[in-house]
Each structure stands twice: as C-alpha cells, then as structure tokens.
Amino acid sequence: MPYKIETRRLVLAPFEDADIDRRVALANDIEIARMVTSMPHPYTRKDAMEWVTKHDAGRAAGTDFPFAISLKGEGLVGAIGLHKKDGPEFELGYWIGKPYWGRGIASEAAKAVMQWASQKQGITEIVACYFEDNPASGRVLGKIGFSHTGTEGSCHSIGRGEKARSLNMIWQDRTDKPF
Numbered sequence: 285m286p287y288k289i290e291t292r293r294l295v296l297a298p299f300e301d302a303d304i305d306r307r308v309a310l311a312n313d314i315e316i317a318r319m320v321t322s323m324p325h326p327y328t329r330k331d332a333m334e335w336v337t338k339h340d341a342g343r344a345a346g347t348d349f350p351f352a353i354s355l356k357g358e359g360l361v362g363a364i365g366l367h368k369k370d371g372p373e374f375e376l377g378y379w380i381g382k383p384y385w386g387r388g389i390a391s392e393a394a395k396a397v398m399q400w401a402s403q404k405q406g407i408t409e410i411v412a413c414y415f416e417d418n419p420a421s422g423r424v425l426g427k428i429g430f431s432h433t434g435t436e437g438s439c440h441s442i443g444r445g446e447k448a449r450s451l452n453m454i455w456q457d458r459t460d461k462p463f
C-alpha cells in the first residue's frame with residue numbers, strides 16, 4: 285500500500301472505519317483542540333466520519349496526505365498529515381492522544397512522514413506553525429529538523445474560539461538531511 289509507513293513502534297496508514305471510535309475518544313479533548321486550528325470541541329462521531337470521507341479525494345488530488353498513527357499492539361494513538369499550501373510547500377499537522385504524550389510518538393511519526401514526503405512524493409518544503417503556548421510542539425519540530433522562520437502569525441483555533449499567536453517553522457529538503 286503506497287500510503288503505509290512503518291517505523292520501529294508505529295504504523296502510519298489511511299484511517300479505517302475501525303479507527304473512528306478511538307479517534308473520537310482521544311480527540312475529544314480540549315487540550316488537543318486548543319492546540320490545533322480545525323478540530324471542533326466537543327468532537328463527535330459525525331465530525332470524525334465527515335473528516336474521513338474527504339481523504340480519498342485529497343490523496344487523489346495530491347493535496348492532502350492524512351495518516352492514522354497506530355502504536356503497534358495498541359491501536360490508534362493520533363493523527364498526522366500534510367496539506368498542500370498555495371505554493372509548492374506542504375503544511376504538517378499532528379496530534380497525539382493525551383495518554384500517549386511524552387513517549388516520543390509525535391517525533392517518530394513526523395520524522396517518518398517527512399522522509400516519506402521527500403522520498404515518495406518529491407516534496408522539498410514543509411512548513412508548520414504552533415501556538416506560542418505549545419512549546420512541546422515547537423520542540424518536536426525542532427528535533428526533526430525544522431527551523432524557525434523568524435515570522436509570527438495569528439491563527440484561529442476552533443477549539444479556542446479565537447485567534448492566538450503562532451510561530452512559523454520550515455523544513456527544506458537538502459543533501460544534509462537530518463535522517
């Protein structure tokens with residue numbers, strides 16, 4: 285399957301119907317919704333179904349590459365994906381269910397997606413932004429080779445119901461890759 289990535293502890297693959305209940309249980313968390321831009325809170329089964337039904341079209345158009353993150357032997361623990369911006373660059377987004385924080389899962393998943401994007405999709409530039417009150421995400425991005433652009437933004441978060449200050453980071457494929 286071209287959209288399957290395996291790492292030491294994780295399997296990243298398209299979402300399946302069987303993932304929906306765990307997705308809802310883990311994503312229905314205000315601490316996650318506040319740190320991303322587009323996750324409704326409360327997060328319902330209907331939200332999850334609507335989100336998943338868009339995936340095939342996004343992949344076919346080459347604009348969206350969403351992956352369910354599963355921990356081997358445990359099942360779904362989060363989500364990660366790339367979304368095409370207006371230029372050549374893609375934007376990276378991710379979340380991990382709270383019971384699984386602090387185990388290096390976001391870093392392992394994001395590094396694998398960058399490698400896949402570079403090698404399988406020829407993507408050479410990935411951007412990401414994180415809210416300034418979310419240093420853990422900034423740390424993940426820094427660990428896997430992103431650099432601050434020096435620019436800031438103000439992004440709306442559905443979970444917050446308002447805009448918040450965000451910091452922009454970028455990764456560009458180079459010959460001296462971090463992996």
Ligand SMILES: CC(C)(COP(=O)(O)OP(=O)(O)OC[C@H]1O[C@@H](n2cnc3c(N)ncnc32)[C@H](O)[C@@H]1OP(=O)(O)O)[C@@H](O)C(=O)NCCC(=O)NCCS
Binds near residue numbers: 385414
């Ligand atoms: C941010 C998030 C994805 C991190 O997931 P994770 O699997 O726990 O991340 P990792 O374990 O790979 O790495 C987290 C790093 O942040 C560090 N960290 C955690 N809290 C921190 C804090 N308050 N300040 C600075 N660094 C922090 C950890 O120590 C770790 O770094 P280390 O490996 O050098 O010790 C997870 O907390 C999450 O899903 N949050 C809500 C959604 C979200 O923020 N999505 C990203 C939007 S940009």
